[in-house]
Amino acid sequence: MDIKTFGYLYYKNRGFDREQIIKEAEITADEYDFYEANLKVLLQEIENEQPRAEYIGAEFVRLTRYIYSEPSDQEKDLYRPAAVKPRQGEVIALPDVREVIKPRLTLAEAIATRRSLRKYADLPISPDELSWLLWATQWVRDHRSNEKMEITLRNVPSAGARHPFETFILGNNIEGMEKGLYYYHPINHELVVVTKGEEIAAAIYEGCFRQEMLRTAPVVFIWTAIPYRSAWRYGQRSYRYLYLDAGHIGQNLHLAAEAIKGGACMIGAFLDEQMNTVIGVDGEEEFVIYIATVGKK
Numbered sequence: 001m002d003i004k005t006f007g008y009l010y011y012k013n014r015g016f017d018r019e020q021i022i023k024e025a026e027i028t029a030d031e032y033d034f035y036e037a038n039l040k041v042l043l044q045e046i047e048n049e050q051p052r053a054e055y056i057g058a059e060f061v062r063l064t065r066y067i068y069s070e071p072s073d074q075e076k077d078l079y080r081p082a083a084v085k086p087r088q089g090e091v092i093a094l095p096d097v098r099e100v101i102k103p104r105l106t107l108a109e110a111i112a113t114r115r116s117l118r119k120y121a122d123l124p125i126s127p128d129e130l131s132w133l134l135w136a137t138q139w140v141r142d143h144r145s146n147e148k149m150e151i152t153l154r155n156v157p158s159a160g161a162r163h164p165f166e167t168f169i170l171g172n173n174i175e176g177m178e179k180g181l182y183y184y185h186p187i188n189h190e191l192v193v194v195t196k197g198e199e200i201a202a203a204i205y206e207g208c209f210r211q212e213m214l215r216t217a218p219v220v221f222i223w224t225a226i227p228y229r230s231a232w233r234y235g236q237r238s239y240r241y242l243y244l245d246a247g248h249i250g251q252n253l254h255l256a257a258e259a260i261k262g263g264a265c266m267i268g269a270f271l272d273e274q275m276n277t278v279i280g281v282d283g284e285e286e287f288v289i290y291i292a293t294v295g296k297k
């Protein structure tokens, strides 16, 4: 779903009239007529689901209490999920994390100076700095694998060491690298090209509701969640952990960005359908969970 379709559905569902929807959703009269004629089924579906949607938060917390849990797939001896999803493509090496100079900033300074940074200097991020940010957020420091379990340990905590995330990097201004979308392999500490070119950045800007920092950030981090990696062990309760785990990544990114005289802004306001399409995931087995822009002060 693109941002215009979303705008139409959003304002329509809130009872706005034709003129208001055209204005607020920034669509033409023709586009409005097209949506009126073609999105009836979708509108009906939203209307039907609305009563459930209104209470889903409390319902989710209530029904993910342990008393409702069934034996998990791990307890049923079902085969373990992979700790990292295999991806094919052109590989781009990153500076070795053991050799990247770790910036010196005290923890107290990093914590005290951290702010959400939405305006960036027109400066690139170097491969060393990118390597540092990835080290802090998702790099795998220990990997253990056998028939029963595949475990990674990273610089952030994760419930049961499930680490149910994949990292994508939108490089708008990284020294020596073409603009484009890259996948980060956390065990090999390397990037894999997803798409080169500038078009993907425009689609991500739209997918993040045209938030201005998406236009100027040299780097955008996009994390997807693969819920089964965690659900295999924790069933439906694992969905609580996805969002808790993601928060730790965000904070490490914030602190690591401070250390390179930069800053980050976490992004939770994005169009799920658009972002999942851009990244190429189905929205269920894997979906975009968290986004962050990073740049220099």
Ligand SMILES: Cc1cc2nc3c(=O)[nH]c(=O)nc-3n(C[C@H](O)[C@H](O)[C@H](O)COP(=O)(O)O)c2cc1C
Binding pocket: 114, 115, 116, 117, 118, 211, 265, 266, 267, 268, 269, 270
């Ligand atoms: C889960 C989460 C989602 C957020 N989403 C957005 C966002 O979409 N756009 C934005 O400008 N800021 C976003 N922020 C940043 C918050 O607005 C910011 O942390 C808050 O205003 C406090 O400011 P500070 O981070 O400078 O202390 C998000 C922060 C968090 C933790």
